[in-house]
Amino acid sequence: MPLEIAIIRNDEAWPEDIDPLAERCVLEALKQSGAKVKGAAELSILLTSDEEQRELNRQWRNKDSSTNVLSFPQIEPFGPVAGLLGDITLAHETLVREALEQGISFNDHFAHLIVHGFLHILGYDHLNEADALQMERLETQILARLGVDDPYAD
Helix, strand or coil: CCEEEEEEECCCCCCHHHHHHHHHHHHHHHHHHCCCEEEEEEEEEEEECHHHHHHHHHHHHCCCCCCCEEEEECCCCCCCEEEEEEEEEEEHHHHHHHHHHHCCCHHHHHHHHHHHHHHHHHCCCCCCHHHHHHHHHHHHHHHHHCCCCCCCCC
8 A cells, every 4th residue: 555554542542443444534535535645655643532632732723622633734735645644633532522412423423533634634624615615525525435424414
């Protein structure tokens, strides 16, 4: 595989069997986005706790709270997909709480956040309405291919 996906656990609460789902989500997002890997490429996914996620959010975004997913791209937006692509971090407690609040499965919410985080790595964002709609459409398309319901449906 030209894209190596390193999954790092900093919190033992994460299910051991989640790694294949994370890899499927990234590979489907890569495929559906139309981005092409241009050589050896690596992505890191950090599965962590709310406490560590809060510290990362405070350090890198000046927000003193945990959040479900953070993305740290190392490539230019929509640039060549090669080398160290970046890091995606997910907070276990926040993901569990949000899945319960939304009445969806843990795995479906996890899949959504991996796809969302990886699209940020590629250059997608939601800072304005047009970009948000483009990103949501692509997320919905990718998630449908993974058998996950549209997270933006009413």
